Amino acid sequence: MRDPLSKRVTSLQPSGIRKFFDVVSEMPDAISLGVGEPDFPTPWPVREAGIYSLERAHTHYTSNSGLAALREEIARYLERRVLVSYDPKNEIMVTVGGSEAIDLALRCMIDPGDEILIPQPSYVSYEPCTVLAGGVPVILSLREEDEFRLTGCQVEEAVTERTKALVLPFPNNPTGSVLTREDLEDIARVVIEKDLFVISDEIYAELTYGDREHVSIASLPGMRERTVLINGFSKAYAMTGWRMGYAAAPAWLLKEMLKIHQYAIMCAPTTSQYAGVEALKNGDNEIAKMRRAYDQRRRYCLHELRGMGLPCFEPLGAFYLFPKISQLGLTSEEFATRLLKEEKVAVVPGTAFGACGEGFLRISYAYSLDNLKEALGRVRRFVERLQREGA
Amino acid sequence: MREKILELLERDSRVSTAEAAILLGEPEEAVQKEIRAMEEEGVICGYHALINWEKVAEEKVIALIEVRVTPQRDMGFDNIAERIYQYEEVKSVYLMSGAYDFTVIVEGKTMKNVAQFVSSKLATIDGVLSTATHFIMKQYKEDGTVMAPREKDERIPVTL
Numbered sequence: 001m002r003d004p005l006s007k008r009v010t011s012l013q014p015s016g017i018r019k020f021f022d023v024v025s026e027m028p029d030a031i032s033l034g035v036g037e038p039d040f041p042t043p044w045p046v047r048e049a050g051i052y053s054l055e056r057a058h059t060h061y062t063s064n065s066g067l068a069a070l071r072e073e074i075a076r077y078l079e080r081r082v083l084v085s086y087d088p089k090n091e092i093m094v095t096v097g098g099s100e101a102i103d104l105a106l107r108c109m110i111d112p113g114d115e116i117l118i119p120q121p122s123y124v125s126y127e128p129c130t131v132l133a134g135g136v137p138v139i140l141s142l143r144e145e146d147e148f149r150l151t152g153c154q155v156e157e158a159v160t161e162r163t164k165a166l167v168l169p170f171p172n173n174p175t176g177s178v179l180t181r182e183d184l185e186d187i188a189r190v191v192i193e194k195d196l197f198v199i200s201d202e203i204y205a206e207l208t209y210g211d212r213e214h215v216s217i218a219s220l221p222g223m224r225e226r227t228v229l230i231n232g233f234s235k236a237y238a239m240t241g242w243r244m245g246y247a248a249a250p251a252w253l254l255k256e257m258l259k260i261h262q263y264a265i266m267c268a269p270t271t272s273q274y275a276g277v278e279a280l281k282n283g284d285n286e287i288a289k290m291r292r293a294y295d296q297r298r299r300y301c302l303h304e305l306r307g308m309g310l311p312c313f314e315p316l317g318a319f320y321l322f323p324k325i326s327q328l329g330l331t332s333e334e335f336a337t338r339l340l341k342e343e344k345v346a347v348v349p350g351t352a353f354g355a356c357g358e359g360f361l362r363i364s365y366a367y368s369l370d371n372l373k374e375a376l377g378r379v380r381r382f383v384e385r386l387q388r389e390g391a
Numbered sequence: 392m393r394e395k396i397l398e399l400l401e402r403d404s405r406v407s408t409a410e411a412a413i414l415l416g417e418p419e420e421a422v423q424k425e426i427r428a429m430e431e432e433g434v435i436c437g438y439h440a441l442i443n444w445e446k447v448a449e450e451k452v453i454a455l456i457e458v459r460v461t462p463q464r465d466m467g468f469d470n471i472a473e474r475i476y477q478y479e480e481v482k483s484v485y486l487m488s489g490a491y492d493f494t495v496i497v498e499g500k501t502m503k504n505v506a507q508f509v510s511s512k513l514a515t516i517d518g519v520l521s522t523a524t525h526f527i528m529k530q531y532k533e534d535g536t537v538m539a540p541r542e543k544d545e546r547i548p549v550t551l
Binding site: 015021024025030032034035036037039123124173174292296297299300303346348352353367369371 | 398399403410413414415416544546547548549550551
């Protein structure tokens with residue numbers, strides 16, 4: 001029989017730590033610090049809006065770009081929070097999670113051989129989506145000494161005549177790093193100078209702490225027409241299972257993304273879209289409440305990790321910490337594997353997010369404080385054992 | 392800072408000052424000072440556990456009683472309220488707008504107990520015109536906490 005499989009697909013590397021994940025899922029009594037989604041349930045008024053839409057039999061397709069009412073709410077939100085105006089009629093589309101929007105943006109920009117700049121450590125989909133679209137991922141390694149923030153200089157050095165776009169994954173998963181306005185101005189200068197485009201994944205935009213408010217690169221002068229702004233409902237409104245994201249971009253660009261979406265997806269789930277309207281209309285307080293809870297846990301975890309002697313920069317976004325463990329003489333994966341075996345705590349090795357994550361771990365604080373106390377107590381026991389072994 | 396401390400204590404009154412300081416990102420001495428000040432000013436009036444008595448063998452009955460009264464010259468409602476809340480059977484007293492004046496929450500060992508308290512003590516207070524007693528059959532949610540077993544974390548343990 002002929003091999004029907006595409007070389008492009010078969011040559012995609014499955015995540016290198018797949019084995020580790022399989023072990024975790026077979027240990028039901030393990031405590032996890034490994035989730036990438038909120039622990040809160042979706043706020044009740046939002047769930048209720050979904051139920052109500054079912055009762056009213058809103059069970060049909062919506063327009064390809066999403067319910068008009070939802071796009072209008074998204075436009076209002078972007079105006080209010082991001083300070084950029086988008087026309088809800090032809091500059092905003094609703095997608096199946098932020099991840100679909102990432103895929104669409106890459107696919108509608110890449111011609112074979114085009115280079116896409118991808119900072120790492122970062123979420124795992126940018127690289128394979130680029131490859132699947134026929135592009136060439138060019139990895140920009142973020143550095144601990146920069147607190148994992150991207151610099152304009154790094155972008156500049158990586159640009160070639162094939163460079164098409166830059167993926168901007170901030171606030172960042174897995175490091176929790178947030179760019180400052182100055183960082184963004186520095187990057188925008190290079191982007192404009194080199195005539196690049198930006199795919200700005202702002203899914204964690206609502207989750208920043210301290211004084212570091214998220215700034216969208218689309219809000220900087222000259223950048224709106226060069227940016228696909230991606231956000232969604234998963235992290236801010238604790239709506240991961242609803243699969244709801246959106247993209248905002250200039251009409252000429254969004255039109256092309258919408259073509260792919262129209263053929264591949266049709267439209268985002270209708271029930272979820274009705275729930276999304278409610279989330280955007282009345283959800284600001286709920287977001288603030290969850291943000292306060294995350295912020296407390298963030299401080300607690302940072303205090304604990306530093307207390308056990310793990311160097312960790314203070315993350316100001318998302319719900320992750322990214323402590324350094326290389327000084328303990330183990331690789332990220334060795335550390336995670338032994339921690340799971342010896343103390344039954346699951347964390348994600350930094351290498352899951354790119355080779356430059358070696359020497360680090362991602363610790364999620366999307367858990368109750370009680371859960372974090374127990375889990376970090378075990379991590380402390382493990383680290384102290386390693387320190388004794390090393391001494 | 393006060394509001395942040397209160398929000399924290401309202402959720403978990405057992406949190407130590409050291410831990411509160413970490414969670415709020417404030418110096419421990421400052422947190423301790425604020426808590427003490429608020430205790431003295433009567434902002435913080437107590438630290439209680441929330442108990443689901445249904446799970447305990449001991450019998451317990453709670454009733455909500457609507458009370459209509461005649462307010463007294465110069466004293467308004469406060470004087471009558473004081474005469475009501477002195478009884479240790481009375482857990483809470485609220486002055487209400489609307490069709491009646493006070494909501495009184497009374498706790499007793501049996502229904503007979505409570506009924507006796509209402510008829511012999513509460514209803515006979517000077518100025519009390521009438522009472523209507525409603526026994527509570529089941530507690531679903533108390534002070535923001537749902538009285539049900541905690542739900543299991545059904546998230547996939549590792550997601551990127």
